[in-house]
Amino acid sequence: MRTAIVNLGGIVTGDINAPTAPGDAILLEDGVITAVGSVTPSQIEAADVVVDAAGTIAMPGxxxxxxxxxxxxxxxxxxxxxxxxxxxxxxxxxxxxxxxxxxxxxxxxxxxxxxxxxxxxxxxxxxxxxxxxxxxxxxxxxxxxxxxxxxxxxxxxxxxxxxxxxxxxxxxxxxxxxxxxxxxxxxxxxxxxxxxxxxxxxxxxxxxxxxxxxxxxxxxxxxxxxxxxxxxxxxxxxxxxxxxxxxxxxxxxxxxxxxxxxxxxxxxxxxxxxxxxxxxxxxLGMLYTISHLASLAGMDPTRAIAAATGNNARTYRLNSGFLQVGKDADVVLIDACAGGACDNALTALSNGDVPAVAAVFTDAVPRFVGRSRNTPAAIRNVRVAQCRLPMDFSGAAH
Missing domain, CATH: 3.20.20.140 (Metal-dependent hydrolases)
Incomplete structure (x- = not known):
């Protein structure tokens, strides 16, 4: 399965020493990440599913x-x-x-x-x-x-x-x-x-x-x-x-x-x-601890996310935990929660808020898109922009 995530507002890599990456798109294919930062029009056209991230932030699962x-x-x-x-x-x-x-x-x-x-x-x-x-x-x-x-x-x-x-x-x-x-x-x-x-x-x-x-x-x-x-x-x-x-x-x-x-x-x-x-x-326990570190200990939220992703992956010798080419295609889109004081997921974490989970992908497959049943709604409207498969990935389907 090939999935393109486009229109990202930021990319958190999972690497605590280089926690962000430039770009606004990620390509997932056959269970692994094949592009981080940019995706070509032809790759988008060939994707089975295209998810419009609507300016939300991508992080490793x-x-x-x-x-x-x-x-x-x-x-x-x-x-x-x-x-x-x-x-x-x-x-x-x-x-x-x-x-x-x-x-x-x-x-x-x-x-x-x-x-x-x-x-x-x-x-x-x-x-x-x-x-x-x-x-x-x-x-x-x-x-x-x-x-x-x-x-x-x-x-x-x-x-x-x-x-x-x-x-x-x-x-x-x-x-x-x-x-x-x-x-x-x-x-x-x-x-x-x-x-x-x-x-x-x-x-x-x-x-x-x-x-x-x-x-x-x-x-x-x-x-x-x-x-x-x-x-x-x-x-x-x-x-x-x-x-x-x-x-x-x-x-x-x-x-x-x-x-x-x-x-x-x-x-x-x-x-x-x-x-x-x-x-x-x-x-939401992982997100709570990330928010505690970011809001109470002054830890950069992108590095706190890395402690919950890439640091675990390195210690346990996993191929996941990083938004890098060749790593497992496990991606989460996060945003500030609707009705809160902040306008993006990272500032929300620094404010002590749990972010909205707007989409989850594992093994390159969207598991839900639009709304987690365990967090408030995101500010932004993450949606499936293109789907060539007879499947419904929306939050309403879960």
Missing amino acids: LIDSHVHITFGDYTPRQKVVGFLESYLHGGVTSSITASEVHVPGRPKDPAGVKALALAARACFLNYRPGGMRVHAGSIILEPGLTEADIAELAAAGLWLAKAGFGAFETPYGYAEPMGWARKHGMVTTMHTGGSSIPGSSGIWAEHVLAANAHVSFHVNGGPVAMPEEGFARLVNESDVAMQICTAGNLRTALKTWKLLDEAGQPERLLIATDTPTGSGIMP
């Missing part, structure tokens, strides 16, 4: 790197069906599992945790709720797992390992299996902060450093933040990616950005939600 999925588009923690498709209406085009820890009766023996991770991964290989890409299946590290187990999982295609909910006597026990996971090419993640479910323990900076995790999960608390001195330790004594989540402590989220900015390491900041949890379902 948001990547929520901390979603507690189970199987399918259902969360037993909140007893909600369809939450992932709802997140897509909040601009989230990719979700990454934070481990399937909320599966009822979760197994804790080595054979059981292996089976759980492989089954979750298989569930989403060919299932895309609402068009969202879901990276599922993270091995929950438990005592009794061996390096051979980790090697077996890696050979089967599993690439995520999670420390934090196992039955180790102390969090230092995760260091050895985390080392095995790194050795076999997995991205390693570690719960950080106070206990979040019965039976788990608090994990502080010293434990994350000992485990040498790739990602310090919800470093601002999930939902309770770690002791204050730990933030500087993680910034200054490691290269761990520091993930801040909507379902956490806002003050320490802003502190994390300040420390990384002062250290000249903005690429280490990741934005996620840590939902669904006791905090609930948050279809």
